[in-house]
Amino acid sequence: MTGGSTGASGTDGGTTTGEDPRDAVMFDQAATAVEAALAAGATYADARVVLRRHERLHAQNGELEAVTNTDDVGLGVRALVGSSWGFAATSELSERAAGTAGAEATATAKASALVPGEGLHLADVPVAQDRYRTPHEENPFDVPLDEKVEVVVSATRTMHAVEGVMVATAHLVFWDTEKWFVSSQGHRIFQHLVESGCGMDATAVGERETQRRSYPQSFGHVETGGYEVIRRFDLPAHAPEVAQEAVALLSADDCPSGELDVILESSQVALQIHESVGHAIELDRILGWEAAFAGTSFLELDQLGSLRYGSELMNITADATIPRALATFGYDDEGTPAQRVPIVDEGRWVGVLSGRDSAHLVGLEPGGMVRADGFARIPMVRMTNVGLLPGDSSMEEIISETKHGVVMATNRSWSIDDRRLNFQFGCEIGWEVKDGERVRMVKNPTYTGITPNFWGSMDMLAGEEEWVPWGVPNCGKGQPMQIGHTGHPASPARFRNVRVGVKA
Amino acid sequence: MSADATTPLEELADRVVALVDAHGGDGREVEANVTVSRDRHGLTRFANSFIHQHVGEDTVTVSLTAAVDRRSASASTTAVDDASLRDLVERTLASAARQPVDPHWPGATPPDAVDRVGHFDPSTAEADPAARAAGVKAFVDAGPELRAAGYLDSEAMWVAFASTAGQRAAGSSTRATLDGIHQTDRSAGAAHQTSDRLADLDAGAGGELAADLARRSADFVDVDPGHFEVVLGPEAVSTVVTFLSAYGFNAKAHLEGASFAQLGEPQFDPSITLLEDPEDPRAIGLPFDAEGTPRRRFTLVDEGVTRALAHDRRTALRADTTTTGNAVPGGQSFGAVPFNPRLAPGDTAPERMVADVERGLLVTQFHYCRVLDPKTQVVTGLTRNGTFLIEDGEVVGAVGNLRFTQSFVEALSSGRVLAIGDDDRLAAGEFGPGMVICPSLRLAGWNFTGGARG
Structure with missing residues (x-):
């Protein structure tokens, strides 16, 4: 068959x-x-x-x-x-x-x-x-x-x-x-x-x-x-x-080291969302159900509705109804309809990714986010399209208003701790920006930070024209391991005073 | 269920080969490798000190790699009725026939006798959910005031291989793993045990170890990042060995210039000897690889000198050498990797390693490691589940988790390995249990580039 x-x-x-x-x-x-x-x-x-x-x-x-x-x-x-x-x-x-x-x-x-x-x-x-x-x-x-x-x-x-x-x-x-x-x-x-x-x-x-x-x-x-x-x-x-x-x-110069502004192109913003927001807001992880494998979350449920996750530009939704996005479907794998759930509202943490069991446990509405990797795996909480709603700027405007920073594009390495707080990302390529202009290509660009501090430093966000529903087809979670397909719509953004150029 | 449960799988493999052979003739050269595997896996998962997910699967998969006039394609299916198998063969051959010629197609695997290796335990293959739950209870009970999480699983695989060139192989393996943590509100400690026999796991002892690490870590203090001498426990060393193996001793990566490995060069400290050792009695796995080639012991690093790479038949053809029996399913893209790397032990007890450190860190486990550049083996990751400060030869307390950015090759280079432990065992690394056998290591330096809180 x-x-x-x-x-x-x-x-x-x-x-x-x-x-x-x-x-x-x-x-x-x-x-x-x-x-x-x-x-x-x-x-x-x-x-x-x-x-x-x-x-x-x-x-x-x-x-x-x-x-x-x-x-x-x-x-x-x-x-x-x-x-x-x-x-x-x-x-x-x-x-x-x-x-x-x-x-x-x-x-x-x-x-x-x-x-x-x-x-x-x-x-x-x-x-x-x-x-x-x-x-x-x-x-x-x-x-x-x-x-x-x-x-x-x-x-x-x-x-x-x-x-x-x-x-x-x-x-x-x-x-x-x-x-x-x-x-x-x-x-x-x-x-x-x-x-x-x-x-x-x-x-x-x-x-x-x-x-x-x-x-x-x-x-x-x-x-x-x-x-x-x-x-x-x-x-x-x-x-x-x-x-x-x-x-x-x-033959490019190495990425400078120090505290600089970081301008991320949209696919790197997408991975930043995946690691430092998407996994952190999984209700099963918050409840400790994933503790032994990839860890828990720095989020605690009594902070839901009050915790400052990022700057006021930060609006995140988990939306399984976005056309073309990878985690768009009709129903999740326990029969809950696809829906749009607010996660971060003007920088404030307001929502989680949940299933029928975890939602009942904490008294929330189930979000329709439970899926399985094929027939042979048990359904579990998985990200849907966890995306950053667009702002009103543009990549070119962000660069033009940056005194000294690095544009970083396309992920090369990613690592985050077992509470989804401390991350370090490497990108394939960077461009140093001085006085509003790209002045040179740089290699081995890396940046590191702490989740709420980093998102709190986001002060410019590109608009709908540069908003891409990026899809990540290789998200690992669970034991036995399941590979999930997740979506992360995002546009370019600027983050202030970030530690860049981490070296061995 | 015994190791002989491969018989119906062997018959299935022969049927697929016969279906392929029926498409030969009329001037076409049709070749194929066929693998039929049955995987019976049960996993008992616990969190917050109770079992919350308890799963089992029993699946059969038929995998076919075929070539028509050296044009190749692969397919697999879990549907094994006659119509599905015929469909599998016809679709795969049709797909292959429409490809360009595959310049690296090595031909169907020729006959090469496979010695059965006894990494199979019938009682583990038969293990039921109650047996695993009993182990979980022993682990959880070791820390009544703590929160326990993890899994205990048991798995049996039966695999039959057949090729149109006449190779036949059949084998079976079992594995059981305990991987758990105990947690306080501020800390965690872990225990990992893997064996081919479920009965070998001592879940109670694992629980005691994890609980002890968690309790001792509860009052951790943060230390400033920097360059530290380190004692790495077997789990941390396992991650290092896994990265060296997957990205460095991978012959495809070497052919493409992305590997650090330089054959014949003293790239490591003379105390380092690394084997690919499927014949070790503790090793997990089958006696042949995904191409049906027998798997045998060979030396990757001999007293610090890089001696060999892991090959499959494709890379062996490209490098004008012979396969080492390290083909993995889907390896055309990623290449061949050692399945059972074993870092030879030394003669230093782990306690002696700590006693010899003036100031350094004891690291039990790494977490979320990712390679920044495979050629330099610069990797970033964090410590987890127990990191301790050593001063004047004694563990003086726990420290918060740290981020590192470190070249794994450089860390093991000449003069940097200060001692090798006598505590080698199967250890769980970044990519899971059941692969690496290794001891603890004392290393001269490790580059910690940040605390977990900044």
């Missing part, structure tokens, strides 16, 4: 009413798992049948290096007993396997009673029976392979032809995910999500260093949508500039 069908009702987007001939089988198997979980003693259960198809093309130095197709097909069922979720997954799609998985999920949850806590309960959400499809113009799996190959091969050939470029790579990625969700409260939701992305980079190698430039951002950029995303970003057209900048960096 393979995924990849776009169904018969077109790709006009949003919630649709068309039936799918596979519905009966898929919903029935999910329902079988749920019923088995309840019969075994669960107080609540839900199940997802998921067909996920992934294609990746990777080229290097003008040659195609890999074309990989992955089909993940299976069922995952979640059962609540007391203070614990039990979860079971099987790659066998059959009534028998579904029933076994449902019973195992409950048995697993029951085994948790040896180390019990307070009972978990679920916040109420509307019981939906609905369908949702990602709006897209061109099914990426229908585009001829030769055409896709030519994009990555030609882009890397162009970059590699530039003298000094040692390695040029490019990739295209596509996901086509169909999922049938059933809950013991009556949900029956079908969703068909389509995601497309691309990226390329050129690496120049010096005697004791490497320098890299990437486009559109490091590790690529992904959106919800079809092959039109690839056409819009047009890798081959940008290949010469990317390669030339990588080579130029080898």
Whole structure:
């Protein structure tokens, strides 16, 4: 059984009413798992049948290096007993396997009673029976392979032809995910999500260093949508500039060290949001549920509504309804509708990322932010499109009003502590700014800071024209590890008196 | 469930090879490597001193890399019915046939006998949720006034490999890991244990260790960042070894000029010997790699001199050498990496290392490390779960977490390694448990560039 069908009702987007001939089988198997979980003693259960198809093309130095197709097909069922979720997954799609998985999920949850806590309960959400499809113009799996190959091969050939470029790579990625969700409260939701992305980079190698430039951002950029995303970003057209900048960096001066103003281009702002806001506002992390792995959060719930997170220019929302953004969907993986939740309002912390269990625990409305990485992982709180609303300035205006600073673009390294407070980022390229003008390119730009201090120093923010719904397709969280797809709309911004140029 | 549970997987692999072979002839050269794996994994996760997520999965995956006239493509599926397997083969071959010629296609893996390595424990493969929950209880009970969090898991993998060139291999492995912390309101301490046998884990002892570290760290003070002599515990050393392995001893990175490694050069202190050692009795994993090549012990660094790189068949072809059996799934893009690096132990007890430090830091674990430049191995990250100040040979108290920016190669260079511990064991590094076996290290210097609060 393979995924990849776009169904018969077109790709006009949003919630649709068309039936799918596979519905009966898929919903029935999910329902079988749920019923088995309840019969075994669960107080609540839900199940997802998921067909996920992934294609990746990777080229290097003008040659195609890999074309990989992955089909993940299976069922995952979640059962609540007391203070614990039990979860079971099987790659066998059959009534028998579904029933076994449902019973195992409950048995697993029951085994948790040896180390019990307070009972978990679920916040109420509307019981939906609905369908949702990602709006897209061109099914990426229908585009001829030769055409896709030519994009990555030609882009890397162009970059590699530039003298000094040692390695040029490019990739295209596509996901086509169909999922049938059933809950013991009556949900029956079908969703068909389509995601497309691309990226390329050129690496120049010096005697004791490497320098890299990437486009559109490091590790690529992904959106919800079809092959039109690839056409819009047009890798081959940008290949010469990317390669030339990588080579130029080898002979550039090092980023100055000290306290300077930092001007971040939008994709670096996006990663700054991801690490220092997105993870910090996950309610499960705040509650300590992720403590042993990536850590907790500096945020405490009694500060919700009062804590100053940043300057008054800082307005953050978690919005799963933004067109094209990577974490846009109809419903999360526990049947809560996609929604827009205020997180930071004029610098004040006002919201969290939550699921039905965590929201109930602290008396908040569930935000519809619980998703799973395929059928074999338990749904958990994941960022949706956690973005910074645009300001009214522009990159050029920000530069013109900066006396001494560094423009930094495109992430190269990222690290943050286990409370989401102390971060250090490296970017691929920088430009020193003096008296309102870019005066020179600099390499190895890094900056470090403390989350609320840093956001509190943001005093200029570019507007809607430079606002990009950046997508991050590689967010790791949870044990077992899950890879999440998150969105971070952002525009360029300036931060005052930041420590830059950290060196070994 | 025994190690012999690979039999149905071997039959499945043979069926896929037969389907591929059926597409040969008419002048086309059709080749393939097929891997069929079954993963049975259970994980018991706890936080705030109770079990909150308890999961299990049992999945079968068929992976196929095929070439038609040296044009290659890869695909995998979890659907293993006849129609799905036929679809997998037909789609992959059709995809391959439309590619440009792959200049680095090394051919399907030829026959090479695989000696089964016994890293499989039947009782671990059969472990049920109750067994894991009992371990969690022992860990949690060790710190009744503290908050415990972490996981205890058990995993079994059965894998069969078959190629159109005649290679056949089958193997199985088990792994169990305890990874937990105890927390006060101001501090945390961690314990990590990994073995191929769940019964080897002593969760109660792990809980005692983590609780002790948390309690001793509760009254930490901040120290100014700067250059410190350090004693790194096995978990911290494991992260260093992982970065050296993934970015440095990776033959693809070396071919592309992005690795620090210079074969034959004394790049490390003479006390450093690093092996890739799947044959160590403590090692976790299968006896063959993702290309079906047998995995054997070899030396990466011999008494400070860089001697070898990890190769798969693609990089071996490019470098005109032979594979070392280090292919990873999807490795065409990333390259080959050591799976079981083992840093040879010394003869110094960890307590002796501390006693020999006039002023320095004892670091138990690193956190969120990221490489700034793979060629220099400059990495930034933080300390976590127990960092202590050493003065005049004694641990005098805990310090707050610190950020570092440090070249890992430079830290291990000649004259910088002051002592190597006799406490080598499987240690969990930045990218998880079950890979690196290493001891503690005493190093002359480590560059801390900031406190966790600024």
